Amino acid sequence: TQLLEQSPQFLSIQEGENLTVYCNSSSVFSSLQWYRQEPGEGPVLLVTVVTGGEVKKLKRLTFQFGDARKDSSLHITAAQPGDTGLYLCAGGPLANAGKSTFGDGTTLTVKP
Amino acid sequence: GAVVSQHPSWVICKSGTSVKIECRSLDFQATTMFWYRQFPKQSLMLMATSNEGSKATYEQGVEKDKFLINHASLTLSTLTVTSAHPEDSSFYICSARGWGFQPQHFGDGTRLSIL
Numbered sequence: 378t379q380l381l382e383q384s385p386q387f388l389s390i391q392e393g394e395n396l397t398v399y400c401n402s403s404s405v406f407s408s409l410q411w412y413r414q415e416p417g418e419g420p421v422l423l424v425t426v427v428t429g430g431e432v433k434k435l436k437r438l439t440f441q442f443g444d445a446r447k448d449s450s451l452h453i454t455a456a457q458p459g460d461t462g463l464y465l466c467a468g469g470p471l472a473n474a475g476k477s478t479f480g481d482g483t484t485l486t487v488k489p
Numbered sequence: 490g491a492v493v494s495q496h497p498s499w500v501i502c503k504s505g506t507s508v509k510i511e512c513r514s515l516d517f518q519a520t521t522m523f524w525y526r527q528f529p530k531q532s533l534m535l536m537a538t539s540n541e542g543s544k545a546t547y548e549q550g551v552e553k554d555k556f557l558i559n560h561a562s563l564t565l566s567t568l569t570v571t572s573a574h575p576e577d578s579s580f581y582i583c584s585a586r587g588w589g590f591q592p593q594h595f596g597d598g599t600r601l602s603i604l
Contacts, residue, residue, distance in 0.1 A: 410592045419495070419582050419595035420533070465532060469590055476523065477593060482532040 383480030495596025
């Protein structure tokens with residue numbers, strides 16, 4: 378069974394601060410996705426990383442996939458209240474019709 | 490692109506009622522669809538995986554006779570909660586994935602409240 382450990386579980390910061398969320402596993406994944414979910418809505422895909430060592434940037438968000446494709450991080454620069462939400466990482470399946478493995482999520486609150 | 494529509498968004502009904510939730514991929518063919526249940530401030534709990542034209546694969550502890558899943562086409566999957574009871578009240582979310590190692594795209598969820 379593949380497991381993804383996500384940390385921290387809860388994070389409350391002031392507007393303008395930086396933060397990093399981690400997603401770690403002992404298993405190799407074909408790809409890794411990051412999602413953000415707001416209350417009462419479904420998760421929205423932020424990024425997919427596929428290649429070991431890959432770094433992708435989405436405005437103030439920087440995503441990195443570990444060299445061995447076992448871990449990933451999400452760094453947010455100068456957080457804003459609009460970044461508040463539940464962040465989920467998901468490891469892609471190794472088989473074509475297989476299921477993804479989701480982390481337990483990080484609940485981020487950015488206070489104005 | 491990659492839009493998934495889930496309907497209804499909110500259901501309130503009496504105990505004993507059966508409720509059907511639809512999940513549609515609007516602009517891509519979903520070879521695999523997933524159904525999740527989510528409790529407040531928690532991550533997603535996978536209930537079942539369905540591949541088009543095949544029987545759904547249920548996760549351990551999920552009653553297949555209670556949660557009926559049909560994936561009859563490449564754009565539609567349905568989850569029917571049969572004889573729902575208050576303990577079935579939850580937020581149900583579907584997701585869909587195209588062929589290959591594509592990421593999952595999620596619907597907006599259905600809030601189910603059983604009185």
